[in-house]
Amino acid sequence: MRVAILGAGSIAYGNAALLASLGHDPVLWSPSGQSGRSIARGEPLTATGALTGSFPVRMASSAGEAIAGADAVLFALPANGHRAAMDAAAPHLEAGQVALISSHTSFSGLYLAKKIAERGLDIPVVVWGTTITAGRRTGDASVNVATVRAKVDIATIPVSAAARGLATCQALFGDRFVERPDALAISLSNLNPQNHLGIALCNFTRMEHGETWGQNENNTDSVGRLLEALDAERLAIAEAAGYQVRTIREHYHLSFHVEPGPVGQMARELAARGNGGNGPATIDTRYVLEDAPFGLRPTVLLGKLTGRPATLHQAGIDIFSALYGRDFAGENDLLDEIGLEAMTLADLKALVRDGWSARSH
Structure with missing residues (x-):
């Protein structure tokens, strides 16, 4: 083909x-x-x-x-x-x-x-x-x-x-x-933006100094707790929208074959194996520049649609915007064109199910 x-x-x-x-x-x-x-x-x-x-x-x-x-x-x-x-x-x-x-x-x-x-x-x-x-x-x-x-x-x-x-x-x-089931289930299953938020924010000066640092060895117990708190917001949104998605612990267990437990503990086990590679050595990284506007922002809007506010996700956007002197929420050039902020949850679910055939365009 x-x-x-x-x-x-x-x-x-x-x-x-x-x-x-x-x-x-x-x-x-x-x-x-x-x-x-x-x-x-x-x-x-x-x-x-x-x-x-x-x-x-x-x-x-x-x-x-x-x-x-x-x-x-x-x-x-x-x-x-x-x-x-x-x-x-x-x-x-x-x-x-x-x-x-x-x-x-x-x-x-x-x-x-x-x-x-x-x-x-x-x-x-x-x-x-x-x-x-x-x-x-x-x-x-x-x-x-x-x-x-x-x-x-x-x-x-x-x-x-x-x-x-x-x-x-x-x-x-x-x-x-x-x-x-549909594209909304795909979006709600994406853990990368939340995980990259916690890892990048908590190791920001390492990135800015251009250091070489192991990603899993610096995913400490404290960072792990932040990742699990971010995950709880995503899981609450998914539940309110009627979808069952994997937890961050299940993701680590199934993807990396480590025993389930606190994320910091699972990261330590991966680091001991030499698994995980290095984190970004620059602040010019997709962990922020792509994931803040195009990963965290949609989760925040889905939180509003479902009545499950993603306050930590929003805080991440705000903190990164302050660190970079940029408006990351405003850099998303897709959501306004789709009209997500003006939709109800029922509107969005119908759209991912049927496409635009039943809507004016």
Whole structure:
């Protein structure tokens, strides 16, 4: 299958290498135009780590060129680039295609579904709970793939197209997908923003000084208590919305195979194993710049919709905004376009279930 991959960072490169290794035809597009010039000149994409080899991958000069004739369109870039990439892609999407978002945050799937509905197209939007590959880009035509995940949660907008969405994902990447009820369940299952808030805030000067520091060894008992308090807010919102999601302790247990207990204790066990890697060595990190506006902000709004205030999440946004001298809540360029603040919980649940077909656009 031909797959347009919109993005040219570590996740886009990892997906491109994986797809090529599975016999598909990935075509990358760099929104900035600065990445992948070596690939555009014909150099293969080289992968190391959990996936090794050199793969024939193409680089398109525009979103339209990448999308033309593709079976699927995969958005594989940070959340703060979603709107620009989706705006660039929307005029070129074609009937019969399936859109995939790796990974879903800040209801960008609803934003894309709205752009699709405005064109009157029948294109499902499949949102992933996390990325299939993790790693880092090591050069203009190289990537180190740290892991290829065995299980990834997904949901489709509209839910009626779920079978088509799942079949497309399986045809591309194999049997590794776990269906969730809808895109709201995916959003409520994302622990990264809350966890990154606690870790980054409590180790902020380490980041600012550019120190090398172990993430799990500095996830102390006190930091762990903060993470669990943030998790309690997320769990209360999920319960009020009618969803069952994993707790942070269950996440650590299932993902890292440590015995359940206080998060600080579980982190210590991981640190003793040498698991977890280093934390950010700069304040120019996605732990804040992406997660504060596009991860914490949606949780705060969901807290208002459900009557379960996410006060610690809001405090995190406010503290980070003060530290950086920025308005992180205002930097989210998706939620106003979706109209989330003006919705009721019933409105949102209907929207993730049915898409924009029953609403004016």
